[in-house]
Amino acid sequence: xxxxxxxxxxLLGVPLFCVIGSLALYxxxxxxxxxAVIIIEMVRLASAPALLAIPLFTxxxxxxxxxxxxxxxxxxxxALFGWLPGGVPVVAFISCAFFSAFTGVSGVTxxxxxxxxxxILRSQKYSETFSLGLLTCSGSLxxxxxxxLPLILYGIIAETPIDKLFVACVIPEIMLITFxxxxxxxxxLARETKRVKFSxxxxxxxxxxxxxxxxxxxxxxxxxxxxxxxxxxxxxxxxAYALIVEVFIYRDLRFFKDMPRIIQQSMVLVxxxxxxxxxxxxxTSYMVDAQIxxxxxxxxxxxxxxxxVFLIVLNIFLLIVGCLMDIFSAIIVIVxxxxxxxxSFGIDPIHLGVIFLCNLEIGYSTPPVGINLFIASSRFxxxxxxxxxxxxxxxxxxLIGLILITYCPWLxxxxxxxxxxx
Amino acid sequence: xxxxxxxxxVEKALLTLVLVSILVVLLVQIVMRNIWNTGFFYADxxxxxxxxxxxxxxxxxxxxxxxxxxxxxxxxxxxxxASRWIGMGTDVFCAVVCILLAxxxxxxxxxxxxxxxxxxxxxxxxxxxAVIPVSFSVMxxxxxxxxxxxxxxxxxx
Numbered sequence: 001x002x003x004x005x006x007x008x009x010x011l012l013g014v015p016l017f018c019v020i021g022s023l024a025l026y027x028x029x030x031x032x033x034x035x036a037v038i039i040i041e042m043v044r045l046a047s048a049p050a051l052l053a054i055p056l057f058t059x060x061x062x063x064x065x066x067x068x069x070x071x072x073x074x075x076x077x078x079a080l081f082g083w084l085p086g087g088v089p090v091v092a093f094i095s096c097a098f099f100s101a102f103t104g105v106s107g108v109t110x111x112x113x114x115x116x117x118x119x120i121l122r123s124q125k126y127s128e129t130f131s132l133g134l135l136t137c138s139g140s141l142x143x144x145x146x147x148x149l150p151l152i153l154y155g156i157i158a159e160t161p162i163d164k165l166f167v168a169c170v171i172p173e174i175m176l177i178t179f180x181x182x183x184x185x186x187x188x189l190a191r192e193t194k195r196v197k198f199s200x201x202x203x204x205x206x207x208x209x210x211x212x213x214x215x216x217x218x219x220x221x222x223x224x225x226x227x228x229x230x231x232x233x234x235x236x237x238x239x240a241y242a243l244i245v246e247v248f249i250y251r252d253l254r255f256f257k258d259m260p261r262i263i264q265q266s267m268v269l270v271x272x273x274x275x276x277x278x279x280x281x282x283x284t285s286y287m288v289d290a291q292i293x294x295x296x297x298x299x300x301x302x303x304x305x306x307x308x309v310f311l312i313v314l315n316i317f318l319l320i321v322g323c324l325m326d327i328f329s330a331i332i333v334i335v336x337x338x339x340x341x342x343x344s345f346g347i348d349p350i351h352l353g354v355i356f357l358c359n360l361e362i363g364y365s366t367p368p369v370g371i372n373l374f375i376a377s378s379r380f381x382x383x384x385x386x387x388x389x390x391x392x393x394x395x396x397x398x399l400i401g402l403i404l405i406t407y408c409p410w411l412x413x414x415x416x417x418x419x420x421x422x
Numbered sequence: 423x424x425x426x427x428x429x430x431x432v433e434k435a436l437l438t439l440v441l442v443s444i445l446v447v448l449l450v451q452i453v454m455r456n457i458w459n460t461g462f463f464y465a466d467x468x469x470x471x472x473x474x475x476x477x478x479x480x481x482x483x484x485x486x487x488x489x490x491x492x493x494x495x496x497x498x499x500x501x502x503x504a505s506r507w508i509g510m511g512t513d514v515f516c517a518v519v520c521i522l523l524a525x526x527x528x529x530x531x532x533x534x535x536x537x538x539x540x541x542x543x544x545x546x547x548x549x550x551x552a553v554i555p556v557s558f559s560v561m562x563x564x565x566x567x568x569x570x571x572x573x574x575x576x577x578x579x
Contacts, residue, residue: 009512009515010492010493011493011496012496012508012511012512013492013493013496013508013509013512014492014512014515014516015490015491015492015516016490016491016492016493017481017490017491018515018516018519018520021519021520021522021523022515022519022522025519025522025523025526034526034529035522035523035525035526035529036526036527036529036530036533037526038523038526039523039526039527039529039530039531039551039554040530042554043474043530043551045473045474045477046470046471046473046474046550047470051470051473052444052448052469052470052473055441055444055473055476056444056445056448059441229452232448233448233451233452236444236445236448236449236452237449237452239445240445240449260434260438263437263438263441263442264434264437264438264483267437267441267476267479267480267483268480268483268484268487268489269480269489270476270477270480271476271477271478271479271480271481271482271483271484272480272481272484272489272490272491273491274473274476274477274480274481275477275478275480275481275484276491277477278477279523324493325493326491326493328491329491
């Protein structure tokens with residue numbers, strides 16, 4: 001009963017931290033435990049080792065978003081891939097993937113890169129619908145690419161090693177981008193769009209322009225994979241690096257004028273995520289005490305007999321969650337519930353992470369309420385219904401990718417086993 | 423109204439200071455570990471405790487800017503006058519939740535203060551915890567302020 005009331009309040013627009021907080025307050029008072037327990041659990045925020053990576057990577061992403069890095073990145077990928085038939089869409093997919101990975105998949109991609117890429121797509125005679133759908137669905141394409149914040153957060157909540165998760169996502173992410181690119185190449189061939197000639201000097205020129213930004217992913221990934229530093233340290237290094245490069249080398253941003261504003265904006269986003277995580281830690285500890293995941297599991301086992309049925313139900317459930325809920329709250333609330341259930345069906349927690357994030361990535365652009373659709377609707381000033389239609393072909397392709405990722409575990413696990421041993 | 427703006431100014435300044443300190447501490451640690459093979463014993467622990475400050479100062483500013491994460495399904499498809507009343511109701515609800523959480527935070531912080539528990543060495547735990555009741559109280563005040571503003575002016579966030 002109380003749960004239904006709270007779902008209703010959530011739908012009415014009560015901030016989620018208050019919804020979860022009130023549920024935790026209610027739960028503990030109903031068993032006559034002092035509410036200070038919630039705070040004790042909240043303080044566990046300070047003992048999660050990788051959590052510091054979240055504010056630092058968010059800060060890095062905001063620095064990059066505010067500088068001219070997006071346009072340098074688009075120039076470079078245009079020089080590299082623009083000669084392909086369907087080249088400009090491929091450019092869009094790749095730059096959106098990188099950019100959304102760095103900016104924490106928060107709608108910034110559609111706003112920052114959409115404005116750059118839309119006119120380029122249209123000038124290449126791609127239809128309005130195609131261009132809009134492409135940019136809408138690309139807004140969350142970097143979800144499976146390190147160092148995306150949802151990926152780190154999943155690792156923290158599910159207590160799964162983050163370096164392994166990063167590795168597990170490599171093949172699925174490449175696969176999704178390849179599928180989308182194949183579709184757009186076909187479109188490009190059919191429409192006989194004009195192509196840019198490949199020119200080595202253009203590649204060199206744009207690479208030189210972005211020379212100081214190219215090492216950033218290499219530093220992060222190389223550092224983490226080689227064990228040279230932890231995810232948190234990689235985050236600290238990339239924040240310092242981005243700050244130095246954008247302020248003192250490119251001079252896109254001014255230290256005293258822009259930095260305080262960027263710090264505040266990025267930390268407001270971080271605060272909104274962490275406060276939900278804090279209250280959810282309180283609620284989770286209650287649920288574990290009350291054995292709710294176990295009861296849910298027992299209930300599900302009555303109806304769901306095989307791993308495959310479970311995966312189908314999981315996919316449908318997560319797609320709905322993804323289009324209703326913000327990704328961070330979805331991870332914080334849902335992962336503790338489904339992790340033990342998935343484990344009992346013999347699903348590897350790392351594979352579960354990839355399935356989980358891929359579902360939510362698609363949910364972002366799924367009608368009727370996927371958030372990307374609303375962001376794109378306001379950014380490009382088109383009706384929401386037009387965006388529903390535009391997104392459909394891309395969603396279909398992503399769904400094919402999702403099915404492969406869900407039912408072929410080796411896509412996610414092969415590289416992990418190769419690098420870390422099984 | 424004015425008070426909320428002043429508090430926001432202090433919160434912004436503190437947030438900037440905290441993030442910069444975390445960044446500096448972590449960088450110094452990396453350099454020291456790799457070059458001299460040592461590090462400050464306390465530094466990591468304090469940097470981690472500071473995440474509480476980031477979390478709650480950020481959340482409080484989030485209330486100031488009305489940027490909290492919410493599902494917001496009904497308001498998107500709801501006529502304006504109705505969504506104004508819904509907005510007022512949700513703000514009052516949030517204020518109550520924040521007051522209760524502030525109380526819980528106060529109880530726990532006071533308890534840690536009285537037992538004198540330390541994070542490490544002679545740095546007491548309550549310094550880092552105090553941000554919890556304070557920011558929940560500020561948030562409660564701000565939610566009430568939003569509700570009153572909506573009641574008086576019909577102004578939508």
